[in-house]
Amino acid sequence: MTSGFDPSEYGRHIAEVYDDLHAELSADAAVAVIAGYANGGAVLEFGIGTGRIARPLAAGGLHVDGIDGSPEMVEQLRRNPWGESLRVEIGDFSTTTLGRRYAVVVLAYNTINALPSQEAQVQTFRNAAAHLEPSGVFLVENWVPDxxxxxxxxxxxxxxxxxxxxxxxxxxxxxxxxxxxxxxxxxxxxxxxxxxxxHRYVWPAELDLMARLAGLHLEERWQDWDRGPFTDDSSTYVAVYRKDP
Known part of the structure; x- marks a missing residue:
């Protein structure tokens, strides 16, 4: 086991080739779900990376901000003309704050596992809740540990x-x-x-408890962004956590 856990290390190695390696990933379904919950409001993406999801959201007219721990990933985002229009803070999304509220906070593509400890994951839920408007939602996409x-x-x-x-x-x-x-x-x-x-892998029920500790509650859980039913055979899921009124 390695002696340290640096959640930004992955970005340092993969930033230059990330978009190429994940070219097969479509953001269409995720963007549709996020835009639906935003309903014209602002969106904050934790782990915004190279902007795979943020770009089409912004192109659709939504205000999108981001936080990412990898300067190299953000550099790739900034190389695109559209990237200059996004507010992106480089920092730990479990603690970094932007000083405004959002209709939706998103943590996509298994990025919750990039945090080094359970405490950091708990703090991420608290940080998401602090950024949400009343009754806003925190959308988390993750895989089921195997x-x-x-x-x-x-x-x-x-x-x-x-x-x-x-x-x-x-x-x-x-x-x-x-x-x-x-x-x-x-x-x-x-x-x-x-x-x-x-990865510090995390179980679905564990995330639900983290949400409760942060003043959020599970509203829905699907197998994917297409809203397929979550079953015993599901290997991935999207969870919708609503901020308690």
Missing amino acids: VAGFHRGRAVRAHELAEGRVLVEVAELHPAVQRITATRLAFTADGVRLLPVE
Whole structure:
């Protein structure tokens, strides 16, 4: 197990190739859900990254701000002309404040796991609640931990097998602290790129309790942004946490 947990390390390694590696991800369904809950109000995205979700939201006429811990990821966002119009603070989204309220706060694509501890995750919910307007919503997208996928604490998974690129992840499980230490290996014609990442994985019910501690309550949970039903077989989910009146 590594001696430290730096949630910004992933961005330092992957920022230059993030959009290319995740080109297959569509933001359409997420944007539709977020815009619907915003109903013309402002949106704050924790972990805004390169702007995959923020860009279409802003293009649709919504005011969008962001917080991200990786200067390298924000630099990629700023390289786009539309990126200059977004207010983005570089900092820890569990504690950084922007001094205004929002109709929606978003934490997408499993980014809750990038935080190093349960306390940091609890604080993220409190920070989201502090940024929300009365009855605003905090939208969290995450995966369901699959500890059974590890054999003797280790796993090798093929994430992508495509012409010109193979993406493989080698991971080690640390169940005592709910942490996964992993390295993704991106094989391309240009060589091999190592992308280290750490997760403090969290269970759906654990997030629900964090929400209650922050004055939020679970309103809905779906399997995905298309609002598919969340079942025993679901490997991902989107949770809608409403601020208590």
